[in-house]
Amino acid sequence: MHIQQYLKEIGRGKDGARALSRAQACELLGWILDGQALPLQVGAFCLAMRIKGETAQEMAGFMDAVHARLPLTASAATPVIILPSYNGARRLPVLTPLLALSLVRQGLPVLLHGCTTESTRITAAQVLEHMGYPTALAVQTPQPGQLLHLHTRSLLPGLADLLDARAAIGLRNPAHSLVKHLNPLAASGTQSLVVGCYTHPEYRLSMEQTHAEAGSHALLLRGMEGEPVADPRRQPALRGIIQGRKVLELQAETGAVPVTPELPNGLDVAATATWTREVLQGQRPVPAPIATQVQAICDLHRQLAALPAPQGAQA
Template sequence: MSTIQQYLKEIGRGKDGARALSRAQACELLGWVLDGQAQPLQVGAFCLAMRIKGETAQEMAGFMDAVHARLPRSAAGASPVIVLPSYNGARRLPVLTPLLALLLVREGLPVLLHGSTTEGSRVTAAQVLEQLNHTPVTTLTTPQPGELVSIHTRALLPGLADLLDARATIGLRNPAHSLVKHMNPLATSGTTSLVVGCYTHPEYSISMEQTHAEAGSHALLLRGMEGEPVADPRRQPMMRGILHGKTLLTLSNEGGSVPAAPQLPSGLDAAATAAYTREVLNGERPVPAPIATQVQVIVDLHRQLTAHAATAGAQA
């Protein structure tokens, strides 16, 4: 029987000497961490070892397996749900993830936004949504078509929130910070979900695509706005649509210009961002072209998932 120490020996031999874990081994290891069975020193060793070695697609899929197995159950949804992971917040630009979420809701899609932050100086999507009179839930529920549900990571899985918070102690990111951008909180409900995953460095797009291929999941991948899953309103991003683990759609216009430079709020605070969001939703300001394109791509992918589910149901 394997132990935490044995797995740490495998992954902790440095960049060149470390060996990758299988999907099942990665699932078992992270399961121990999430369940509190690892000692603090072992958690730190896990975080540093994986930071140096880097995660393989099989390991990341195994980590997702561990998280999904521990998530709370909710009722199955009647329609595929759009999942927006929001973990970075505003640094130099306003956080527009709430705008994306509410534009998708306006299209009649069910949207689940989950997140937290390990940097207290940033404005979060949750703070903007609070200004828009949207209260997060404390118990996971499946959103209905045209509904937005938001939830904090700690309400989903306390052990995962603890692992995210370890960044403040260790000073470095760990696999949890990548994991949450792949995570489907409705995995145990049987609800089909499309995860909108984002990356800040182009090389991560490859590993994210490989992870979804390994897991056979559905996703839209793009270079997000400061790590948020919303297109940068100043430029057209490259986007990849992945269904059942296979890349079916690639819109390549990385860095392409937009028809007109958007007039963004002058401040990053939640009140100013919420006011801007209201103005766009009310038609007083235009939807930034890259975000409008992202919304349309998500709507199209949602339509394909809905059609596939209907076909599968008819054949059952």
């Protein structure tokens, strides 16, 4: 079909719109990522999908389109932890750098990717750069005990453009959900664990359905202001997904922690970086929910490492 025909299928309103198959969704988003759609068509796609909502098959097809356009990297001998970071600090400081560096201290390879469409927010990348971890210019496969973080535009410019469309339209589009499932190493066939977060409980089910359709590995939690890190003030439920099918209840939601931890003084980069260093150096305690999350990721990593090597690229 041509792009106009796809737009007719998805653009008939909440009750009249039809869902695309996985292959159709892959083809449609592929045209958009490759710059083959007119700006008006991109806007129509964003609005139509916002009204209709994405199905698990469509999200898996969108991931197929992105993964097919990722640069080929060397396959890793051990599973890589993927941290999508796209919200940043709003009311609370961004603590994703603490999660990333805590995992690195456990000897795990970590790849953090992200950006923000709101210039007022402090990002995990800004904090990491302040701590001496420069942003990578191209996708690489991190080694055990290594952190790699990169901007989405270095990963796939067309995807970054679609995220930026929010500034012109004023609404989220499928790219904002897609990046929270995204595995930048999919083309290499590397076993990867995506740490996915949701802000509302109903989104957990749709994320699980998407990972089931794609056959991917994930840890899901209600993150801190949309970041893939546990809120240090309360213990969220942690659910592991292996090959899209096996769902593990790793931690039940227990509510507020007995003692509220002291967080960084303010949202700025320097204060967050200083606080993160103090926690890593043992001058401050690791917030219990984040310590529990680190342990859950390490447990899942061991399970993935025991799986047979994948035959092809992982979705």
